[in-house]
Amino acid sequence: MSDTIGYRPQASAQVRGARAGAAQDIGSDTVDPALWTCPVPLVDGSTVVMGHGGGGAMTAELVEHLFLPAFRGGSGEGAGELADAAVLEVGGCRLAFTTDSFVVRPLFFPGGSIGDLAVNGTVNDLAMVGARPLCLSTAFILEEGTDLMELGRVADALGAAARAAGVPLVTGDTKVVDAGHGDGIYVNTTGLGLVAQGADYRPGRARPGDVVLVSGAVGAHGMAVLSCREGLEFDADVHSDTRPLHALVAVMGRTGADIHTLRDPTRGGLAATLNEIARDASVGISIRERDVPVADAVADACNILGLDPFAIANEGVLVALVAAEGADRVLAAMRAHPDGREAAAIGVVSAENPGVVTARTGLGGSRVVDLPTGTELPRIC
Amino acid sequence: MSDTIGYRPQASAQVRGARAGAAQDIGSDTVDPALWTCPVPLVDGSTVVMGHGGGGAMTAELVEHLFLPAFRGGSGEGAGELADAAVLEVGGCRLAFTTDSFVVRPLFFPGGSIGDLAVNGTVNDLAMVGARPLCLSTAFILEEGTDLMELGRVADALGAAARAAGVPLVTGDTKVVDAGHGDGIYVNTTGLGLVAQGADYRPGRARPGDVVLVSGAVGAHGMAVLSCREGLEFDADVHSDTRPLHALVAVMGRTGADIHTLRDPTRGGLAATLNEIARDASVGISIRERDVPVADAVADACNILGLDPFAIANEGVLVALVAAEGADRVLAAMRAHPDGREAAAIGVVSAENPGVVTARTGLGGSRVVDLPTGTELPRIC
Numbered sequence: 001m002s003d004t005i006g007y008r009p010q011a012s013a014q015v016r017g018a019r020a021g022a023a024q025d026i027g028s029d030t031v032d033p034a035l036w037t038c039p040v041p042l043v044d045g046s047t048v049v050m051g052h053g054g055g056g057a058m059t060a061e062l063v064e065h066l067f068l069p070a071f072r073g074g075s076g077e078g079a080g081e082l083a084d085a086a087v088l089e090v091g092g093c094r095l096a097f098t099t100d101s102f103v104v105r106p107l108f109f110p111g112g113s114i115g116d117l118a119v120n121g122t123v124n125d126l127a128m129v130g131a132r133p134l135c136l137s138t139a140f141i142l143e144e145g146t147d148l149m150e151l152g153r154v155a156d157a158l159g160a161a162a163r164a165a166g167v168p169l170v171t172g173d174t175k176v177v178d179a180g181h182g183d184g185i186y187v188n189t190t191g192l193g194l195v196a197q198g199a200d201y202r203p204g205r206a207r208p209g210d211v212v213l214v215s216g217a218v219g220a221h222g223m224a225v226l227s228c229r230e231g232l233e234f235d236a237d238v239h240s241d242t243r244p245l246h247a248l249v250a251v252m253g254r255t256g257a258d259i260h261t262l263r264d265p266t267r268g269g270l271a272a273t274l275n276e277i278a279r280d281a282s283v284g285i286s287i288r289e290r291d292v293p294v295a296d297a298v299a300d301a302c303n304i305l306g307l308d309p310f311a312i313a314n315e316g317v318l319v320a321l322v323a324a325e326g327a328d329r330v331l332a333a334m335r336a337h338p339d340g341r342e343a344a345a346i347g348v349v350s351a352e353n354p355g356v357v358t359a360r361t362g363l364g365g366s367r368v369v370d371l372p373t374g375t376e377l378p379r380i381c
Numbered sequence: 382m383s384d385t386i387g388y389r390p391q392a393s394a395q396v397r398g399a400r401a402g403a404a405q406d407i408g409s410d411t412v413d414p415a416l417w418t419c420p421v422p423l424v425d426g427s428t429v430v431m432g433h434g435g436g437g438a439m440t441a442e443l444v445e446h447l448f449l450p451a452f453r454g455g456s457g458e459g460a461g462e463l464a465d466a467a468v469l470e471v472g473g474c475r476l477a478f479t480t481d482s483f484v485v486r487p488l489f490f491p492g493g494s495i496g497d498l499a500v501n502g503t504v505n506d507l508a509m510v511g512a513r514p515l516c517l518s519t520a521f522i523l524e525e526g527t528d529l530m531e532l533g534r535v536a537d538a539l540g541a542a543a544r545a546a547g548v549p550l551v552t553g554d555t556k557v558v559d560a561g562h563g564d565g566i567y568v569n570t571t572g573l574g575l576v577a578q579g580a581d582y583r584p585g586r587a588r589p590g591d592v593v594l595v596s597g598a599v600g601a602h603g604m605a606v607l608s609c610r611e612g613l614e615f616d617a618d619v620h621s622d623t624r625p626l627h628a629l630v631a632v633m634g635r636t637g638a639d640i641h642t643l644r645d646p647t648r649g650g651l652a653a654t655l656n657e658i659a660r661d662a663s664v665g666i667s668i669r670e671r672d673v674p675v676a677d678a679v680a681d682a683c684n685i686l687g688l689d690p691f692a693i694a695n696e697g698v699l700v701a702l703v704a705a706e707g708a709d710r711v712l713a714a715m716r717a718h719p720d721g722r723e724a725a726a727i728g729v730v731s732a733e734n735p736g737v738v739t740a741r742t743g744l745g746g747s748r749v750v751d752l753p754t755g756t757e758l759p760r761i762c
Contacts (some may be wrong), residue, residue, distance in 0.1 A: 048527040053557030060556060066529065071535035071550045077750075086551035088516060090575060093472035099518035099571055101556045129440060137480035138452075139569050141522070148447065150657060155451035162452065169452045170467035174443060175482045176434030177760065183562035188520050190571035192479055294382065349718040369415065 009242035009247055014311045026362050040053075055267025055313075058374045085129045087195055094195035096131035098122060101188040106378050107154055110224045111239030114187055115157025117315060117381050120193040120244045121266065123165050127319065128262045130199025131255065137161060137190045138224020139173040143182030154185055165244040168193075196253060200260035206281035210260055210349040212322040215248060215294040215334055216241060216342040218270050219309035221316070222377050223301050236303035237297040241316035248318070248339040255333050259328025266381060269311045274357045274370035282354040287347030287369070289359050310359070311372045313380045321349060434484075434756020436648025436694075439755050466510045468576055475576035477512035477521040479503060482569040486760050488535055491605045492620030493567055497537025498696060498762050502647065503626045504546050509643045509699065510626035511580025511634065517543065518571045520554040524563030535566055540565040548572075557671045575632060582643035587662035591730040592643055592708035594701040596629060596715055597622060597723040598674040599651050600690035602697070603758050604682045618678040622697035629720040631701070636714045639709025647762060649753045652702045654700055655738045656752035663735040668750070669729030670740050693738075693755045695759045702730060 051058040085098035100119045119136065126133045138158060142151065162169050224240040226232060245264065252259060261281070265273035270292070278285045294302075294309045301307045316339070320329050327345065334340030357369040392419040432439040466479035483499045500517065507514045519539060523532065543550050544569035607613060626645065633640060642662070651673070659666045674691045675683075683690045697720070703711050708726065715721030738750040 046527055046529050047559055048523045048532065050525055050557050050559070052523065053555055059555055063553070065534050066533055067553065067555075070533065071540040073540055073544055085516075086516070088573075090476070091472060091574075094476065095471070095476075095573070097516065097518060097573055098552055099520045099569065100554045101520045101569060103522060103556045124471065134471060135467070135478065137467075137478060137571050139480045139482045139571075141482050141484060141567055142429045142433065144429055144431055148427050148429065148540065150448055152451065155448050159452040159454055163454055164397050170469065171446065171479055172444070173481045174434055174440055174448075175760075176429055176431050177482045177484050177564060177567075178431070180561065181564035183558060186522055186558075187568075188480065188482060188569040188571075190518050190520075190569075192469075192471075192476070192478055272605065280734065285570050352484035371728060379556075 020072045024300040031213065033195070048250050049374070053378065054112050054372065056272055056372035056374055060077050061192050061304065064346070065312065085125045085131065085191075085193070087129055096126045096127040096129045096195050097191070099190040100125065101186060101190065102381055103379050104225060105183065105185045105240045106225075106228055107150070107211050108183060109228050109240060111220075112224075112242040112315070113154065113157040114185065115154050115159075116240075116242045119161035119165055119167070119191045120156055120242050120315060121381060122189040123133065123167055123209065123244045123246055124264045124318075126191045126193035127197060127244070127249045127262055128201065128263070129193075130201050131193030131195045131325060132250070133165065133167040133191055133193045135168050135170040137171045138169050140175070141182060141187040142174065142176045142178040143184050144176055147182045151185060154187070156186070156355055157327045165246070166284040167242040169333065196250075201204075203258060203261050203263060203277040203280035205260040206277050206283050206321040206349050207260055207323070208283055209273075209324050209351050210321040211324055211345050212285060212287060212347040213271070213322060213327065213331055213334065213350065214292065214344055215245070215318045215320070215340040216316065217295045217298070217318055218265065218314050219294055219298040219302060219312035221314050222312035222380050223298050224378055225380050227301070237295065238301060241314055243316035243339055245316065245318050245339060248334065248337050251333050251337050252330050255326060257330045258323035260319055260323065261321040262318055266315050267313050269309070269313055270307065270319065271310045271369050271371055274369065277319075278357050279355045281354040283359070284353035284356050284360045286350060286360065289361050291344055292347045294343050298319045301375070310369060313377065388745070395682045410598065418481070422576065430755070431759040433629050434759065435753065435755045437653050437755055449758040451519075463716060466506045466512065466572075468510055468519045471677065477507045477510045477574040478572070478577050480569065480571040481762075482567060483569050483762055484564070484760050485606060485762050486564065486607075487568060487609055488531070490621060490688075492513045492601075493605075493623040493696070494535065494538040495566065496535050497542045497623045497643040499539055499568045499570045500542035500546055500548070500690075501623050501696060502571040502762060503549070504548055504625040504627055506572035506624070507643055508630045509582060510573030510574075511582050511630065511643070512576045513631070514548040514559055514572055514574045514627055514649040516548065516549050516573050518552045519550050520569040521556070522563060522567040523555065523557045524565050525557055525560040525566045528757050535568070542608075546627070553720070570633035580634065582640060584642050584644060584658040584661035585701040586641040586657050587664050587730050588704070589730050590665055590705050590733040591702040592705055592726050593666060593668060593728040593730065594656075594703060594708065594712055594715065595651070595673065595725055595727050596626070596699045596701070597697065598676045599646065599695055599698055600675055600679040600683060600693035602695050603650070603693035603761050606680050606761050607758055608682070613721050617681060620674065622695055623662060624695065624697035624720055626720060629715065629718050632709050632714050633701065636707060636710045639704035640701055640711065641704065642702040643699055646695050648694050650693045652689065652738070652750050653692070653753055655750065658702065659738050660736045664741070665731045665734035665737050666728060666742065666746075667731060667739045670742050672725055672727045674723050674725050691750060694758065696762065
């Protein structure tokens with residue numbers, strides 16, 4: 001998921017010789033929200049708001065200004081590059097390691113469940129760094145009073161998704177919190193994967209001239225969850241796209257084309273993902289709105305609610321930035337795979353306007369696609 | 382922590398060739414609490430109760446009857462052995478992998494904080510399978526309205542503990558839930574470690590004749606948390622024992638003695654850990670109450686509240702079962718290390734009464750030490 005942050009400058013060096021050094025006294029006065037650049041309500045409130053979990057600018061600020069300084073102990077290291085998973089060298093292997101907690105409501109929604117998300121979300125974080133998933137851990141925080149039948153259904157869904165993805169669940173944990181201090185079931189999954197030889201799909205590798213590919217229609221997951229929440233009822237055709245993407249990535253890799261960057265546009269949607277890539281690679285990205293696949297039912301629902309489908313979460317779509325000469329080959333391979341049938345080329349990377357994403361509208365104009373600040377749809381995963 | 386369950390029959394085989402197979406339809410009717418053997422309130426209520434998170438018999442039932450069947454898809458595999466971490470073979474390395482969520486209240490208590498527990502608890506799960514910790518992930522579930530300063534203090538504590546243990550935090554995640562659906566801050570850490578050559582400390586390896594060693598005084602962590610909860614005030618000398626134990630385990634391993642089993646007696650305390658070992662190895666364990674180190678302040682507090690210090694959680698103590706001929710050497714090595722100064726030999730393993738733990742009382746009698754059912758102290762870690 002795009003919200004998983006790799007705190008990983010010199011990650012492999014740290015792993016080879018774990019950092020020594022006594023605990024440092026990092027006082028809480030190192031956290032001063034008044035100095036942050038994020039818009040209200042962050043600065044005004046000095047408390048956590050829903051937007052901090054949205055995977056957009058507010059999440060990034062929390063990570064950069066609060067977590068990273070604390071975890072690095074004021075060592076002055078840079079914020080590093082944001083990635084879906086940390087990559088570590090252990091005994092000659094390159095391992096990928098990634099974690100995600102899942103707090104989606106409702107637990108079951110059209111096309112999936114928290115169990116599907118917990119497996120596929122973490123599997124996809126591994127896939128986006130070019131890793132074959134090896135195994136998952138699963139940790140439950142249960143609220144006292146939760147129906148055991150419902151817990152059973154969630155566990156069944158999680159097990160079924162793991163078998164479908166071919167990734168074993170190998171270790172776990174269960175905690176229970178008092179009634180009123182949870183919400184039924186929260187799940188964390190953490191994944192371990194083996195990075196394929198030569199794979200390096202970091203956002204910073206995008207280059208002017210790259211073609212922007214997307215593996216399927218966007219916006220389905222967020223709208224599916226929304227459709228059964230808040231009393232809204234949409235077209236029955238809106239289903240979550242949750243699926244594991246590692247098989248698709250393997251097929252893309254086998255084309256031999258020069259794939260520079262892979263990301264799955266989860267929280268914050270296509271807009272957040274493209275903005276992060278544009279920033280990390282210092283490139284401009286321009287997409288053509290008409291070429292971005294959006295299911296009619298999703299487009300209709302977004303129109304009614306005034307939501308931008310580019311900012312809606314996906315759980316089974318990837319974005320690939322590929323050197324132009326191999327892009328057609330990769331696109332053909334994606335379309336030939338069951339998980340990429342609706343793949344499309346949606347734009348190009350340029351040296352102009354580094355850090356900025358623009359979209360050519362249906363009317364022939366051009367608009368800036370901003371990084372979403374907080375989240376329009378909270379608790380979507 | 383003793384509650385981390387290794388779902389790991391044939392774990393390495395699964396990892397070498399991840400299990401294929403489509404999702405199976407495992408109906409929720411596979412969960413029938415009426416058939417479970419656990420005492421009320423589990424059967425009566427059919428809902429999650431605090432005891433399910435206690436690390437005792439109720440947690441084990443939940444894992445065995447609900448999680449394992451769901452995760453294995455009715456494949457008929459046995460429940461497997463419970464372990465602190467899964468061990469996987471990847472590219473010629475033996476990797477340890479373990480997860481824990483932390484929901485302790487209050488967030489800061491005498492001698493430590495949720496940040497210390499989150500690092501040391503997971504580091505110790507790796508250490509108990511003989512692994513050198515390589516890195517940790519950290520995932521936060523934050524409640525809307527949580528003070529950012531408090532979050533900063535927790536992050537600082539987590540970072541300081543990681544530096545003290547020499548283990549880097551390499552990837553993370555942040556989710557936010559609505560006010561009233563969390564409790565400020567929950568943290569999950571998942572750890573990856575490299576298992577030392579030849580190390581195999583599984584509970585099932587305990588053998589008659591083994592000497593039971595404990596690395597320090599028991600009961601401190603649970604009583605420290607309790608001391609600042611529920612309006613109770615104890616002697617100021619009751620501090621949590623939270624500490625990383627991998628350095629101590631390395632020193633013990635270097636004695637060359639035949640260490641059969643290592644465990645850290647966290648939730649459920651010494652009583653739960655010894656019962657699990659007795660069950661897994663089909664041996665009897667008899668301990669001498671007088672030889673088990675318990676700090677005076679902890680013993681006094683337990684007396685006042687009618688609690689058994691053997692059932693109270695520890696966060697910086699390990700239990701080792703060592704072949705008799707090398708036990709003195711291991712004990713001397715432990716006592717020479719700062720983390721094992723109070724180490725003691727507390728009992729022996731026998732072939733009699735397999736699965737049963739007995740304690741010789743101060744009066745010369747003998748009593749059965751039961752596996753705690755739920756938890757006397759909820760949300761202790």
